[in-house]
Amino acid sequence: MIKRIESATGGATVVMPTAKVLALRSRDPWREATDRARQEALSREGVVLYVRGLTDSGVTQNNAVLLLLERxxxxxLPPHVAYMLAGSAKADRAAPSRSAICEWCAQYREGGIAALLPDHKGRVVEAAGWWGPALEYYNVPGKPDMSAVHRRLVEVDGFAVSYDQVRNYLTGVPAMLGRNSPARIGKNLYRLTEKAYIRRxxxxxxxGDVYVADGYxxxxxxxxPVTGDIWRPELTVAIDMRSRFPVGWRADEHEGTYAVQNMWAECFARWNHVPPLLYVDNGSGYKNKLMSDEMTGFYARAGVQQVIHAIPGNPHGxxxxxxxxxxxxxxxxxxWRPEFYCGTDMAPEALSHTVREVKAGRLALPTLAQFSDAFNEWMLRYAYRPHPEDKNVTRAELWSQLVPIPPHASVTELKRQAVTLTVQRASVKHGRREYKHPELHAFNxxxxxxxxxxxDDRIAVMRTLEGRWICDAHLISAIDAIAPNRMEEKRVARVDDAMKRLEKKMDEQKARAGLLIDADAVAEGALPSLEGEARRIADGDDEPLLLDLTIDD
Incomplete structure (x- = not known):
């Protein structure tokens, strides 16, 4: 009855089949009980039947229970009743209590022998015909309300069911089919918010064993810093996993390779320590050839032993x-500066007012230097807060126990990028730059x-594949017109890409408004006029003619 929503990889269904849900709610407790539980229920039933025999003869239930216990x-008592009375008692007692026997009598009247099973949860629920459709309508990504499901059952399917019945049923189904089921909130959010996870x-x-880093x-x-316009910086932050101490951070345009590499280089140099393990994001800034190459990558040159990339879509990692x-x-x-906070929980009218005041020049934006000073002061206070796993020690005190492992290179060397090239005629070419040195003759x-x-692209350091220094090669030619340095070249390329994207958007808007000229249509319209002019020239005399190639409406 219920729809099966297959996972992206063709694995298990998100929504449980109706038959399985009905089986969960209408299962037979007696059939599922153990032999020991059934034997105990039979003993209780014998006691109840003896009491009911006395009540049938006119004795009240209270007096019948007291008489049973006295006998x-x-x-x-008859031998079989005495055996059942002893079998239904707790291990350290000769007979059950009066209240327990009275409770068994009430349970037996309502649910029969199955109600006398130990830890019985209640009577067996009979399946209703509208359960399956209710689950199907309720477990969809649009997250319909229970009242909408009830109206659909009554008005479309014709079930005679009240809203309270529908509500009670949907609130009582297993969690994987309830309000926060994977079919309603999505498999990923269900995995992150509802399923159990291991606390590490x-x-x-x-x-210093492991650094954890991410961007925000x-x-x-x-x-x-350049234009003075409204800007949100991309923070790249690294913390020590054990002490939770923030070991380094940077603010950049975006979380790219340059930002990540420089953050790590400054971090390693600041504490004169390279952790054996890095636990980082799976983004392109952390996982690329410049960073991860086994020979020329930043991690290898710095001395990092292993880099662990987090599973995409799993912030718990x-x-x-x-x-x-x-x-x-x-x-x-x-x-810090409440009027400039722009999170999703910021009041929209206050945020709009701030933007208007800034654009009108009546409100000055904080500078990156002001933000950096305030952020560094706050991180100092944060470092002296109690550690989350040990309230008797602060993050800074734990971090002070660091035993440094020095990096393999200086901060200047770590900030360089590396690439493998082939030497030709004592020179190497990288992009539009060529470097030369006499020492390179031996490596042609x-x-x-x-x-x-x-x-600074004036000098490039040449090393063997094993890392041995050869020479500092000098820039001898810059092919075509290039920027003063590679960083400026990247900025120019980024601006060009942005302009191309804007041009595409402008062309799209013009096309939607009907302002673009269709070259093919213009050419087809001009062809008859050109042919007419050509015939007139062929039929005329040898006098020179002036051709009018304009197209009249």
């Missing part, structure tokens, strides 16, 4: 840094590693 203590402890790790588009309006960003948002961004035809600085 049991005196040994005046970092007590066995040492400070800060919910605050700043002045762009790097929950330490995600929690840090939440604290930054609630504890710093909302209170061989592959070497070229390290270059994005901000």
């Amino acid at each position: 049991g203590m005196a040994g005046n 402890s970092t007590e066995n790790a040492l400070p 588009r800060a919910d605050v309006y700043l002045a762009h 790097k929950g330490w840094v995600e929690r840090f960003f939440r604290i930054v948002k609630d504890d710093f961004l909302k209170l 035809g061989q592959k070497l590693v070229l390290e270059y600085d994005l901000m």
